[in-house]
Amino acid sequence: MSKKKIIQASKGTYDILPQDQTYWDKIRKVAQDTAADFGFLRIDTPLIEEQELFARGIGLGTDIVEKEMYSFSTKGRDKVALRPELTAGVARAFIEHGLFSLSQPLKLWSVGPIFRYEQPQAGRYRQSHQIDFEVFGSADAVLDAQIIQVAFWFLKKIGLKEVVLHINSIGCKDCRGLYRKALLDYYRRNTKKICPDCKVRLKKNPLRVLDCKNEKCQDVISQAPVMVDYLCDGCKEHFKETLDYLDELEISYYLDSHLVRGLDYYNRNVFEFFLPQQEDKKSLALGGGGRYDGLIKLLGGKETPAVGLALGVERIIGEMKKRGVKVSGRAAPEVFLLQLGNLAKRKGLKLYEELLRNKISVAESFSRDSIKAQLKLADKLQAKIALIFGQQEALDDTTIIREMDSGVQEIVPLSKVIKELKKRL
């Protein structure tokens, strides 16, 4: 390491090193399989969007937009932002490309980085990744249940089985107003018993007082009016149906009347997935979602009900590691090709290709000259066979097949090497 200034990864970002790629491979694979199993089509949207998309979609008053968004102006003075979540971009694409003309409901999924300017700590980054499942074009509660099913299916296949679903209904634009009023009335009568933060919340985003963690507020919260009591018939029915479907799926849930999500576009069902943690640690949210029937219209599309969810890749990987979930590492090569001497090195490059063409998985270390070092590497990579191609063999057009386990070797003509290898593998 030189004395020059060492450039570190920007705060809250990190490198995914080779040793961790196995986790990512697994997650991508399982996500792809899950998407295929449930009929989701892949979509990828840009990392950069106009600020207004998020301001309108997620909501101006939300923490995500107000405090955590990476916003900047381009040289052309466009006001853009790095996406802080995936749903808004997918919804925008849905409208922009007229995807409502595909058969509905349309199921889309996506995975990629998101950006939030926050104070990082374990499981919290400024650049992190989400997996997103969205269903557009149906208000049927069966889809709320199905998308939750998808999340459980995915997490189970990943190896996380103790996931707990928290679910609540926050009503629609009709009934939520009534509830908000009731809540405000209640809090107004109890102003003295709540924390300063909640006083601010009451003005900005009243529902959020419900998930205040301040001890002082817990009494007030526990006695507060509950949303489900204020749901209109439609919302109540929708909520009940969802729960029925979940019962049918044998997905157990916790009715969390304090669950309110930090994005404005949600209505009716909202839910989060928690994983219990050891001892006194509170459970970890792996992701969440909900219904957002108004978003498409809000963004300028036609009335399109939708439901979706996002899962946090980093947290999932963190839990996989913590729980010792096995992921398969690099596959051992079948053959390790050793070369000795200039002629063998040159001809070896070609031989390597021939092995590949015959679908034999092969490794090499052409830059190493000593047979010892090459064999050592072959052993470390757990190759089944070492193909020793030395000066003499290169002249004779032969090669030595060495079985690594037994140490038995045999000289074969190059013309027969593929056949001989296949016999042994």
Added chain:
RNA sequence: GUGGCUAUAGCUUAGUGGCAAAGCGCCGGGUUGUGGUCCCGGUGACGAGGGUCCGAUUCCCUCUAGCCACCCCA
């Protein structure tokens, strides 16, 4: 954004106001062309900048990053 704790080699850790150790890893060697074990050697670090001091990796300050809590969430 606020507060607390932390920073020694690629990794895990010792240690000291006076030349900074070990294990693992990586590279090489233990006669001419044969791996694993073993033996030997090499590689390589005090996060950055400033201050106090004859001398700072050690004490102080600032910065950066990580962790924890708040906040919020994935």
